[in-house]
Amino acid sequence: MRTFLQETKGYVALGAALISCPCHLPLTLGLLIGATAGTTLGAWISQNTLLIYLAFTVSFFGWLWLGLRWLEGRSIRSR
DSSP: OOHHHHHHHHHHHHHHHHHHHTTTTTHHHHHHHHTTTSHHHHHHHOOOHHHHHHHHHHHHHHHHHHHHHHHHHHOOGGG
């Protein structure tokens, strides 16, 4: 049986997966670089875009798995 907290965590995790989705990354990466323009972090992000793409892709699959798992109603510890 799903609890309210478990369902909320599932939806938050799926929202994080949507934000870190690799197909949305050209838009979100541009916004991230624009928001950090003129800083050391912005310069680092613009120089390491391949690493950012890799990190966002891995986090997308992690958030997606976790969100779907929580919404299924099964606990991760129950296996």
